[in-house]
Amino acid sequence: MAADHKITVALDYANLTDAKSLVSKLNPEYCNLKVGKELFTATGPALIEYLHSKNFKVFLDLKFHDIPSTVKKACEAASYLGVWMINVHASGGSMMLEAALEGVNKAKQSPLLIAVTVLTSMEQKTLEEIGVSRNLEDQVLRLAKLTEKSGLNGVVCSAKDLSFLKNHFNSLFLFVTPGIRMTDDVANDQRRTMTPYEAIKAGSSHLVIGRPITQSENPSKTLEKIYLEINQS
Ligand SMILES: O=C(O)c1cc(=O)[nH]c(=O)n1[C@@H]1O[C@H](COP(=O)(O)O)[C@@H](O)[C@H]1O
Numbered sequence: 001m002a003a004d005h006k007i008t009v010a011l012d013y014a015n016l017t018d019a020k021s022l023v024s025k026l027n028p029e030y031c032n033l034k035v036g037k038e039l040f041t042a043t044g045p046a047l048i049e050y051l052h053s054k055n056f057k058v059f060l061d062l063k064f065h066d067i068p069s070t071v072k073k074a075c076e077a078a079s080y081l082g083v084w085m086i087n088v089h090a091s092g093g094s095m096m097l098e099a100a101l102e103g104v105n106k107a108k109q110s111p112l113l114i115a116v117t118v119l120t121s122m123e124q125k126t127l128e129e130i131g132v133s134r135n136l137e138d139q140v141l142r143l144a145k146l147t148e149k150s151g152l153n154g155v156v157c158s159a160k161d162l163s164f165l166k167n168h169f170n171s172l173f174l175f176v177t178p179g180i181r182m183t184d185d186v187a188n189d190q191r192r193t194m195t196p197y198e199a200i201k202a203g204s205s206h207l208v209i210g211r212p213i214t215q216s217e218n219p220s221k222t223l224e225k226i227y228l229e230i231n232q233s
Helices: 016-023 037-043 045-053 068-079 094-105 124-129 136-149 159-168 196-202 219-230
Strands: 007-010 031-036 058-064 085-089 112-116 154-156 174-177 206-209
Touching: 007 219, 016 037, 016 045, 031 037, 031 045, 037 045, 037 058, 045 058, 058 068, 068 085, 068 094, 085 094, 094 112, 094 136, 112 136, 112 174, 124 136, 136 154, 136 159, 159 174, 159 196, 196 206, 196 219, 206 219
Parallel strands: 007 031, 007 206, 031 058, 058 085, 085 112, 112 154, 154 174, 174 206
Antiparallel strands: none
16 A cells, blocks of 8 residues: 555544543554644643553644744643644744744754644635635635745645645645545534545645544544545555
8 A cells, every 4th residue: 555644533522531432442553643622621741641652643733823922832832742743823923933933943853833724614704704805715825825934844724725725835845634524424613624535635644533533433443444545546
């Protein structure tokens, strides 16, 4: 098998017990894990140590967005946890993005630093609500370019954005894509979705998948099925 695209499973749980129960069903050969605001706030760094002890790489998704000095220190603190990837909001602007990078570079082993462009739960009318009148695609491209110029490793975007984004960036720039749904899945609060196979075909570097796996009847089987589907030649 030539390709080896691991899925990043979003551990969106309220407590350690529920998170550990799901983790015990997952194979680190098929997936990395994403720890977000809810679980990290409830459990703290002990959870990250636990996941590392089980051989999972961890994406710490805290989406920092604050004044540059605060974001710099938050990124530095996150980097000391030895995680694989962390993120910030690109809409914090270049000073904040560069400060984030400085924070990350203080750690002995820097995590990948990526920036969220336009959330996959947002659509054109959500941008209008917050006073952004530009076309959604132009806004995604603008924030992705700002991220690249600021020296970060890549962006979080919808897989739907890849068709107009990919050819503006070099092959090392990462595209992390949540909002992944199989054809018969419910979208929940996601607005811009794509199937796993289509997202990989469109050039996604890492698929982030939460509820379609965590709330399925058999999470380990669902994970394996998606892994095999996206790694077929
Ligand atoms: O940064 C993220 O991971 C993220 C960015 C984004 O634009 N959209 C998005 O859904 N996410 C995260 O990706 C996960 C998606 O989960 P599901 O919708 O359950 O698959 C959640 O943990 C979100 O916080």
